[in-house]
Amino acid sequence: MKIRLDEVVKTFDTFRAVHGVSLDIESGELVALLGPSGSGKTTILRMVAGLEYADGGRILFGEQDATDIPVRDRGVGFVFQHYALFPHMTVAENIGFGMKVSKVRRTKAEVAGRVADLLRLVKLEGLGDRFPTQISGGQRQRVALARALAVDPKVLLLDEPFGALDANVRRDLRRWLREIHDELGITTLFVTHDQEEALDLADRVVILNEGKIVQQGTPEEVCRAPATAFVMKFLGDTNRLRATVKDGIASLDGLTLDAAGCPDGPADIYLRPGDLEWTSEGDGVAATVSRVIDRPDGRRLSVRTGSGETAELDVPPETVVAAGDRGVLRVVRMRVFAA
Numbered sequence: 001m002k003i004r005l006d007e008v009v010k011t012f013d014t015f016r017a018v019h020g021v022s023l024d025i026e027s028g029e030l031v032a033l034l035g036p037s038g039s040g041k042t043t044i045l046r047m048v049a050g051l052e053y054a055d056g057g058r059i060l061f062g063e064q065d066a067t068d069i070p071v072r073d074r075g076v077g078f079v080f081q082h083y084a085l086f087p088h089m090t091v092a093e094n095i096g097f098g099m100k101v102s103k104v105r106r107t108k109a110e111v112a113g114r115v116a117d118l119l120r121l122v123k124l125e126g127l128g129d130r131f132p133t134q135i136s137g138g139q140r141q142r143v144a145l146a147r148a149l150a151v152d153p154k155v156l157l158l159d160e161p162f163g164a165l166d167a168n169v170r171r172d173l174r175r176w177l178r179e180i181h182d183e184l185g186i187t188t189l190f191v192t193h194d195q196e197e198a199l200d201l202a203d204r205v206v207i208l209n210e211g212k213i214v215q216q217g218t219p220e221e222v223c224r225a226p227a228t229a230f231v232m233k234f235l236g237d238t239n240r241l242r243a244t245v246k247d248g249i250a251s252l253d254g255l256t257l258d259a260a261g262c263p264d265g266p267a268d269i270y271l272r273p274g275d276l277e278w279t280s281e282g283d284g285v286a287a288t289v290s291r292v293i294d295r296p297d298g299r300r301l302s303v304r305t306g307s308g309e310t311a312e313l314d315v316p317p318e319t320v321v322a323a324g325d326r327g328v329l330r331v332v333r334m335r336v337f338a339a
């Protein structure tokens with residue numbers, strides 16, 4: 001099922017939470033809505049679900065205007081952050097619940113067969129008789145997904161489904177969700193404020209800020225060519241160094257860098273920790289190491305430049321360096337935006 005949002009607007013009292021959002025989600029695509037808290041992600045998801053009405057623009061399911069389709073006929077499955085499993089029902093009863101209340105009539109044996117298939121799909125065979133309090137948080141979210149899938153949704157909506165789980169469980173669950181998505185091919189809209197999760201999971205990432213889409217593209221596109229300083233900062237660790245641009249050339253502590261397309265005047269140079277190299281001499285920005293932080297996969301240096309700005313960069317684990325060392329920051333790649 002293809003979904004189209006066309007200039008969708010949502011206002012709560014006087015506060016505009018969504019400002020004319022247009023977005024196409026292709027059939028079978030997994031799209032992540034990514035943005036900071038309050039950027040309108042959940043509101044957009046709720047409008048697609050029919051739990052909230054847009055007060056401007058249109059939402060289309062296929063060719064049909066969604067406002068003409070009652071919520072229960074939209075064929076939407078949901079999973080929310082806080083597992084809304086029924087505590088007094090077993091795992092199997094939770095998964096089967098939607099089928100029992102559905103318009104599609106199924107015999108007891110059909111429901112039981114489908115529940116068994118879903119338990120296998122979400123790798124919870126043997127746990128059907130447990131109650132939600134007798135399984136882990138990650139297992140509960142898998143039950144919630146099985147319950148959402150039980151009624152053969154055409155669209156799957158997931159709102160921070162792994163938000164309450166610890167980092168390792170989250171990583172496992174998102175890889176697993178991706179596998180399930182690849183197997184079933186259901187059009188999926190996934191809300192998260194976690195960049196790593198969005199980039200790891202989605203075919204396409206839609207980045208929101210203050211109720212507007214600021215950029216959308218494949219993970220590769222948004223990582224390689226962030227459209228604005230906001231996207232650059234939001235997608236991961238960055239250093240910002242102040243520079244001046246004149247005729248497409250940025251000057252930074254005596255170093256000149258290509259800034260084609262950036263208007264003359266003050267500018268910010270953004271560099272990720274992996275965009276800088278540490279050398280003892282050569283072309284670059286002179287700096288002094290203020291701190292070395294050891295990590296399993298390398299060493300992170302905090303440095304201070306000659307003009308007093310700070311930056312962080314990563315060096316291989318075997319690099320011999322200590323606080324107080326002087327050296328040069330070599331710029332491997334960078335982005336420049338007008339300040």
Ligand SMILES: Nc1ncnc2c1ncn2[C@@H]1O[C@H](COP(=O)(O)OP(=O)(O)OP(=O)(O)O)[C@@H](O)[C@H]1O
Nearest residue numbers: 012015017035036037038039040041042043044193
């Ligand atoms: N029912 C409501 N009444 C009034 N304001 C609301 C309502 N729902 C959401 N908002 C406001 O709309 C804005 C967008 O909220 P929304 O929940 O969509 O953001 P979000 O990006 O999902 O944030 P989070 O990651 O914190 O869940 C926020 O400023 C929020 O306070």
